[in-house]
Amino acid sequence: MPRVAGVDIPNDKPAWISLRYIYGVGPKIAREICKRLEIADSVRAKDLTEDQLSQIAGLLTGEYVIEGQLRRQVQQSITRLRDISCYRGLRHRRGLPVRGQRTKTNARTRKGPRKTVAGKKSVKEMR
Amino acid sequence: MTRSTKKGPFVHEKLFRKVMKAKDAGDRSPIKTWARACTVVPEFIGHTFAVHNGKMFHNVFVTEDMVGHKLGEFSPTRMFRGHTGGKK
Numbered sequence: 556m557p558r559v560a561g562v563d564i565p566n567d568k569p570a571w572i573s574l575r576y577i578y579g580v581g582p583k584i585a586r587e588i589c590k591r592l593e594i595a596d597s598v599r600a601k602d603l604t605e606d607q608l609s610q611i612a613g614l615l616t617g618e619y620v621i622e623g624q625l626r627r628q629v630q631q632s633i634t635r636l637r638d639i640s641c642y643r644g645l646r647h648r649r650g651l652p653v654r655g656q657r658t659k660t661n662a663r664t665r666k667g668p669r670k671t672v673a674g675k676k677s678v679k680e681m682r
Numbered sequence: 683m684t685r686s687t688k689k690g691p692f693v694h695e696k697l698f699r700k701v702m703k704a705k706d707a708g709d710r711s712p713i714k715t716w717a718r719a720c721t722v723v724p725e726f727i728g729h730t731f732a733v734h735n736g737k738m739f740h741n742v743f744v745t746e747d748m749v750g751h752k753l754g755e756f757s758p759t760r761m762f763r764g765h766t767g768g769k770k
Contacts, residue, residue: 635747638747639745639756641748641751641755642755
């Protein structure tokens with residue numbers, strides 16, 4: 556299996572798909588890279604030549620922010636929001652949705668598993 | 683939908699003039715304002731604003747990081763005190 560950008564080992568999917576296994580590379584960037592290096596859609600990741608691999612790595616490190624660096628960037632933005640105690644920062648601190656979604660129901664991704672409150676009337680009883 | 687860049691950031695004119703005046707006078711006391719929609723511009727750095735949240739004024743000391751945000755973002759309008767019951 557080829558190694559690109561450090562630890563990432565995409566498998567034997569087409570090259571432009573397996574590149575997306577790198578954090579920070581999605582459909583757009585993967586296509587962009589393949590187009591610029593003239594890698595056909597039919598080429599599998601395992602069939603990439605050493606030359607192509609190093610070219611990909613060069614592009615990724617040179618022009619894009621990926622992996623650890625990107626994760627750090629995201630963390631820093633969140634920390635900044637927290638520190639200035641703006642509305643978005645407060646929502647991050649409380650672990651609630653940041654972009655104005657409803658919290659009466661749903662929002663489970665941010666809030667985590669349900670914490671059932673004993674004695675709270677169920678929907679059925681209220682009717 | 684973000685604001686058109688052609689227009690530039692929304693800055694409350696009157697508030698801006700007030701800030702400049704306070705700056706010239708070296709006045710550091712909080713400026714009371716209801717202009718929550720006003721964008722924080724670099725000229726505001728180092729000033730304190732008392733931003734209305736519908737009930738009271740929140741003192742907001744503007745730092746460099748706050749530039750680009752709106753004043754209202756720093757003055758929460760809702761208060762959550764926890765649910766009824768809680769601990770028995």
